[in-house]
Amino acid sequence: MKYLLEDTYYVALRELKKYFRQKTRLLMTLIQPFIWLTLMGNMMTGLTNNPIAANFLGTGNYLTFMTPGIILMTIMFTSIFSGMSIVWDRRIGYLDKLLAAPINRAAIPFGKMLSAAIQGVIQAGIIVVIAVILGVRFQTGILGILVIFIIAMMVAFILGGISLALAAKIKTIETLMAIVNMLTMPLMFASNALFPTNVMPSWLKAIVKINPITYAINPMRSLTVTGWSSSIIANILIIFAIDILVMLWTNWVFVNAVSE
Amino acid sequence: MSEIANEAIVVENLRKVYSSNGVEAVKNVSFSVHYGEIFGFLGPNGAGKSTTIKTIIGLLRPTDGKIYLDGVDVLKHPNRVRMVKGYSSQESSLDDRLTAYENIFLQGKFFHLSNEKIEKRSKEVLEMFGLWERRKDLIESYSGGMMKRLDIAEALIHRPKILFLDEPTLGLDIQTRHSIWNYIKKLREEHGMTIFLTTHYLEEADELCDRVGIIDNGKILALDKPGVLKSQIGGDLITMTFGNEKEKVNAFLEKLKTVKDVKSVNALDNNVYSLVAEKNGDQLIPKVFSVAEKEGISIESIRLKRPTLDDVYLTYTGKTIREAEGSREEAAQQRVTMRRIRR
Numbered sequence A: 001m002k003y004l005l006e007d008t009y010y011v012a013l014r015e016l017k018k019y020f021r022q023k024t025r026l027l028m029t030l031i032q033p034f035i036w037l038t039l040m041g042n043m044m045t046g047l048t049n050n051p052i053a054a055n056f057l058g059t060g061n062y063l064t065f066m067t068p069g070i071i072l073m074t075i076m077f078t079s080i081f082s083g084m085s086i087v088w089d090r091r092i093g094y095l096d097k098l099l100a101a102p103i104n105r106a107a108i109p110f111g112k113m114l115s116a117a118i119q120g121v122i123q124a125g126i127i128v129v130i131a132v133i134l135g136v137r138f139q140t141g142i143l144g145i146l147v148i149f150i151i152a153m154m155v156a157f158i159l160g161g162i163s164l165a166l167a168a169k170i171k172t173i174e175t176l177m178a179i180v181n182m183l184t185m186p187l188m189f190a191s192n193a194l195f196p197t198n199v200m201p202s203w204l205k206a207i208v209k210i211n212p213i214t215y216a217i218n219p220m221r222s223l224t225v226t227g228w229s230s231s232i233i234a235n236i237l238i239i240f241a242i243d244i245l246v247m248l249w250t251n252w253v254f255v256n257a258v259s260e
Numbered sequence B: 001m002s003e004i005a006n007e008a009i010v011v012e013n014l015r016k017v018y019s020s021n022g023v024e025a026v027k028n029v030s031f032s033v034h035y036g037e038i039f040g041f042l043g044p045n046g047a048g049k050s051t052t053i054k055t056i057i058g059l060l061r062p063t064d065g066k067i068y069l070d071g072v073d074v075l076k077h078p079n080r081v082r083m084v085k086g087y088s089s090q091e092s093s094l095d096d097r098l099t100a101y102e103n104i105f106l107q108g109k110f111f112h113l114s115n116e117k118i119e120k121r122s123k124e125v126l127e128m129f130g131l132w133e134r135r136k137d138l139i140e141s142y143s144g145g146m147m148k149r150l151d152i153a154e155a156l157i158h159r160p161k162i163l164f165l166d167e168p169t170l171g172l173d174i175q176t177r178h179s180i181w182n183y184i185k186k187l188r189e190e191h192g193m194t195i196f197l198t199t200h201y202l203e204e205a206d207e208l209c210d211r212v213g214i215i216d217n218g219k220i221l222a223l224d225k226p227g228v229l230k231s232q233i234g235g236d237l238i239t240m241t242f243g244n245e246k247e248k249v250n251a252f253l254e255k256l257k258t259v260k261d262v263k264s265v266n267a268l269d270n271n272v273y274s275l276v277a278e279k280n281g282d283q284l285i286p287k288v289f290s291v292a293e294k295e296g297i298s299i300e301s302i303r304l305k306r307p308t309l310d311d312v313y314l315t316y317t318g319k320t321i322r323e324a325e326g327s328r329e330e331a332a333q334q335r336v337t338m339r340r341i342r343r
Helices: A004-021 A023-049 A051-057 A062-079 A084-092 A094-100 A107-133 A141-169 A173-189 A202-210 A212-226 A230-258 B002-006 B049-056 B100-110 B115-128 B144-155 B174-191 B202-208 B226-232 B246-257 B281-295 B309-317 B328-342
Strands: B007-017 B024-034 B038-042 B064-069 B085-088 B162-166 B194-199 B211-216 B219-224 B237-242 B262-267 B273-277 B299-305
Touching: A004 A023, A004 A107, A004 B100, A023 A051, A023 A062, A023 A107, A062 A107, A062 A141, A062 A173, A062 A212, A084 A094, A084 A107, A084 A141, A084 A173, A094 A107, A094 B085, A107 A141, A107 A230, A141 A173, A141 A212, A141 A230, A173 A212, A212 A230, B002 B007, B007 B049, B007 B194, B024 B049, B024 B064, B024 B194, B024 B211, B024 B219, B038 B049, B038 B174, B038 B202, B049 B064, B049 B162, B049 B194, B085 B144, B100 B115, B100 B144, B115 B144, B144 B162, B144 B174, B174 B194, B174 B202, B194 B202, B202 B309, B211 B226, B211 B309, B219 B226, B219 B309, B226 B309, B237 B281, B246 B262, B246 B273, B246 B281, B273 B281, B281 B299
Parallel strands: B038 B194, B038 B211, B085 B162, B162 B194
Antiparallel strands: B007 B024, B007 B064, B211 B219, B237 B273, B237 B299, B262 B273
């Protein structure tokens, strides 16, 4: 227990050093949200010209509606792949080296989850800057943006954890990719990230209700579009509870998977 | 108890059955390794070498048996032996997108060393392994031999008493292998380190190890000094041809049989004669010459053949070192290793 924090920090440090060293990847995380925002934003302006649609979205600017969705989508597609590093570490023997060292074993998944969370905040920051340049105004200002970052971090932490738990069991990168891809699409599209729940059929509404991503989108959208409200705290607490559960679950799966 | 306290490693009746597939990889293995010794496990892939190492250092839980490191029961007190053992796996487990220094720094941190200690010791070990000048380079630019050297250097950062090397020269070319051997010998000579290694290279076991255990199908088939193992399967063999007529040669051979340390003399095909030495075939050759001179025999050719560990291996396992079928995971891992090394 004594070394858990320290060990977690150094496991995360290793991942982050590599993250910042990959210039192309960093560039892509910049370009991708830019394309999404300009392309989708322009495509959908026609929609917001219709006053009824604008009413559903809660804003006359689709870009403003969509920005939280893009933030979540980008961090989702990155953090859900953090399990890949465990598969690779296992292949090259790095995992054995870690397990042979006197570190707290929980620090291995937690460190990688922490690194996913930090990468998530960096991406969220980039998207916020791009969105502001494109004319999006955040209702709750700087403080609201900070809360958005915290939520982004928490979501990246959850998805990183799920990905790591899967990777602890699955030993080939190809299988992991297939499963992860199968997961992200429904998580994204069965949420209110890109479209308001009001316009969805009732069966989809039901799925949206149990999708954890929804509880991240809701407060983010309030902070961006409408302003402070008490439901923001409630939603954040739900996400936080999921964080704790995923932490426990991932650690349990990981420790079981590595002890033969 | 006294044996446990005086030996670096004591393994008693170790068994390991993998719960995933029910394979019994190690079957009731017992041995001990002295302090300051280089001890080797020699066997083909899938013989149970890596499983034994991984069980001793705590990466795998034994199904049965006892393990003592530096006099401590590792199953009862795993925390007490954490700093005693160093481990370098067969895969060159380095992060190739980090520099050599970053790799060794993280390793130090995973052993909870202070920054000052890591700085001091990493300079020490990197210099020892001739890598200090290249410490700021990414591992991507390293050759297979350099990676292995760094891997062993990393395993020394916390100054372990006992070093475990799983296939230290797997896939390396012969010069690189010799240089790795020299580093391993240096560790023992200069630091008195106890080293337990596994290999499937006969020359490696012969060159490095004080004692060798031949392991196959999870069992130790023989365990002794390489020299003793070799002499057990028969002495040195001297083959000769002569430039004299048969009767004279036969008389000479009778004389030879009375020389000390000569076990037997036989006629082979094509006028070739063989002499089996009890021991020290090289010291017997001058004696053969002096007898020949007295008898007026002219020796046309003479050759000394010593049994190799290869012959020993063949005798015990009934086969030459073969590529055994490992698990798919193991095979994939080995392919990755080879790719990284051959780059």
